[in-house]
Amino acid sequence: MWNLLRADAVRISAEEEILRGFIHGAVLFHDDYASALGALLAHKLGDRNMPAERLERLTHEALIEDPGIVDAGAADLIAILERDPAADSYLTPFLYFKGFHALQWHRIGHWLWTHGRHSLAHFLQSRVSEVFAIDIHPAVPIGRGVFIDHGTGLVVGETAEIGNNVSILQEVTLGGTGKEHxxxxPKVRDGVLISAGAKVLGNIVIGRGAKIGAGSVVLKEVPECATVVGVPAKVVGWCSGPAAALAMDQSLPEPDYSI
Structure with a gap:
């Protein structure tokens, strides 16, 4: 993947002279994916109060201490190319997709959280929310191969869980139902697709391979492989092929007018 990403960077640098310096600094200057990712994330989030150079030292600390962050980030990038028709190469989402950037920052914030550095993790959560309009509590464990498409307005609460190979679109909420501690x-299992604007509320399980229709409000557990839609959401169908998150098919079953 890194070799393909670099090849795309070389091609774009030749085609667009105005981008040459940016592409060189973001990709071609670096020896490996981890170095490039850490530097890119730092420059996306840095400001005068927390300079990019300081954030880059933090990202490299995290990526060296936990190589699993790098592996998960590579799986996320591969997932984007496999599931998003707008991604024409690895380079495009790596450089420009804020859902990807926010997720990688969350992985670093979660690493900080699990090491007891809660204040810094909260700081990163706040900055990511300000810059990318994506708000994920740093305590949330998230699996590999996760695709956050667009991501604007995504909110994920403190005790949520997100499994492997999940796809989530914009304006999704994984939230609570009140002020209880x-x-x-929600606990989102592997292969789940959560469509745009869906609200999933409470300590409920969204079963493996399930699909939640756009704009739905989910208040009860969703069985494995089910398609749910509506306010409140109800089961309207069942999967018959690949996991919903991999197929990215947001259509719903045709209604049966014969009944």
Whole structure:
């Protein structure tokens, strides 16, 4: 993947002279994916109060201490190319897709959280929310191969969980139902597709391979492989092929007018 990303960077640098310096600094200057990713993330989030150079030292610390962050980020990038027709190469989402950037920052914030550095993790959560309009609590564990498409307005609460190979679109909420403390947010299993604007509320399980229709409000557990839609959401169909998150098919079953 890194070799393909670099090849795309060389091609774009030749085609667009005005981007040459940016592409060189973001990709071609670096020896490996981890170095490029850490520098890119730092420059996306840095400001005068927290300069990019300081954030880059933090990203490299995290990526060296936990190589799993790098592996998961590579899986996320591959997932984008496989599931998003707007991604024409690895380079495009790597440089420009804020859902990808926010997710990689979350992985670093989660690493900080699990090492007891809660204040810095909260700082990063706040900055990511300001810059990318994506708000994920740093306590949330997230699996590999996760695709956050667009991501604007995404909110994920503290005790939520997100599995492997999940796809989530913009304006999704994984939230609570009140002001109670404790375990209060959804658990999203592997292969789930959550379509735009869906609200999933409470300590409920969204079963493996399920699909949640756009604009739905989910208040009860969703069985494995089910398609749910509506306010409140109800089961309207069942999967018959690849996991919903991989197929990215947001259509719904045709209604049966014969009944």
């Amino acid at each position: 404790g375990d209060r947010h």
